[in-house]
Amino acid sequence: MRTHPEGRTLLEPLDLLLAERRISVIGANGSGKSTLLRLINGLLLPTEGTVAVHGNDTRTMGRTVRRSVGFVFTDPLSQLVMPTGREDVELSLRTLRLSSGDRRSRAGEVLRRFGIDHLADRSSYDLSGGERQILALAVVLATEPRILVADEPTTLLDLRNDARVRSLIAGLDQQVVFTTHNLDFALESDRTLVLDAGRIVFDGPADDAVAHYRQLCSCAPLGGP
């Protein structure tokens, strides 16, 4: 196996076809979850082999892939770049080459759809963590990507906001691939991958995967099966 100039292999060789509507990825910190997600939209390119989304290779069609794959990060503040939410959504819409009038009305629609139109003109610094993450989702979904990739979207949120973001994600039409440390959230998916030290150690239905993961970190609940 060839190694990178920096000599670190982040993900062992793997062969995956991701077609389910809701796919979760669980595993310890540093197990390669984020690397796997970043491969899907071409933020990282594989040192060997190929990654293709709808038949488009991330290496040669990177921009096309990124347009059809939305990516949400753990910390919404590193994702939101404009002073207010409305402007951030309009920035996303720029990639669709709309006129500025169309951008404005589309941005309004998007914010209404996510129930945050009352926050449209507030500074993203003044929003709560949950509001920020919902805004980050709105910003990414404004261009209607066909797939949403979310890297621990609820890790920084309190319980109520965690529930809000999860129900929002559950209601999306898009295919969603997400990582999480919240095993309840993982159970809401159709298929779960368990990663350990850069290797996929389990791939299957969510409940079996969660059981496997609990065993893996020997944190199975007392009195469990």
Next chain:
Amino acid sequence: MQPARTTVTGTAGTGRRSTRRRWDATDLSLVAVFAALIAALAILPGIPVGPLGVPITLQTLGVLLAGLVLGPARGTAAVLLYLVAGLIGLPVFSGFSGGFGVLAGPTAGYLLAFPLAALVAGLLTLGVLRRTHKFRVVLLFLAALTASLLTIHPLGITGLMINAGLPLRDAILVDVVYLPGDVVKDVLAALLAVSVHRAFPRLLAAKPPLRA
């Protein structure tokens, strides 16, 4: 809905950096954030230094850092972006001023010298970092000092003469007051730049080929 198909095959390493000459999103973001850093340093109250606690403002520190940390191209771009933001009216210059008005003000010469300072500092830095690993702090200090003596002070004096109507002798006297503070800032800039390059070694290093 058509089931989406994503296939992932193979090994993944950190194959991020390309040898592409065009700036990627990270370069763009570095330029923008350094322009913001210069603005933040210019706006924020100065830091009291030494036993007397004389405050030094850090605007020129930001300018020199852009060159020392980002190199000539991105460094100059960051300073130009900062200037453009100030000139179109955002109050990012010292004392919350901004707008084309500053071109009529006494500090116009200093402002217009900033991109040149970043360019000179950046070029010298590239030369230092690519050639030697020794005495980096001293060499980068000399790079910063050279840049500020060659650009900021002469153009600043010219600006004082034209816009504030000072005779050459008075303009030099006004300018010299800032010299000791500048030397302190040059030392600081060199120390900071060496820390940054140690923490982010790929910022200015010759980009490695993707494959070994």
Next chain:
Amino acid sequence: MRGFGATLGLYEPGRGFLYRTAPAPKAVASLACAVAVIAWRSPTTTAVALLLTFGVLIVGARLSPVRVLRMLLPAAPVLGILALYQGLAQDWLRAFVVVGGITACLLAARALTLTTATQDLLDGVVRLVRPFRRLGADPERFALALSIMLRSIPYLAGLFVDVRQAARARGLERNPRVVVTPLVLGAVAYAHRTGEALAARGLGEGDLDEDPPDDRTGP
């Protein structure tokens, strides 16, 4: 440093004809003010420029004269010293010409940013850069860089405040290296995070029309 955007002198919603004027004429007028003041250093020019900028702000943005004066507060120390120097070293008419001219230019610039939404200002800049496309300029990326810059100032200012407090807690606030190093390292790290988030959104990679000829081909 919440709400830093407001003190940064950006857009504040309001009424008046300045709000209904397109950004371009306002920018041209602001630039014309600077050119006039630098080109003709005469008491008349300065007086006219001052009257015009004050008048336009009071009528066109419906501000009270006190609010207009308050906008000058941050620049007051520098203007005061300059006026004093000019008055004592040369004469007071000269002081009025120089300092009054600068004041008019500051107000003219403020009139533009006060009454133009940030997004419109950026759209305007994009239009302005568009003719230079042939020389390799990329207006969209330029506007994006400008907005990331604006977005980063409050973040860095907040970081600076935190870092200074941490330094004070350790009794090291007089050591500028301790105060500034975390700020600069934090800025570089923040730039990397933002760059990645931009790439993920498909922004900031140059022309949006096509995939670039890619030299990252595999074996």
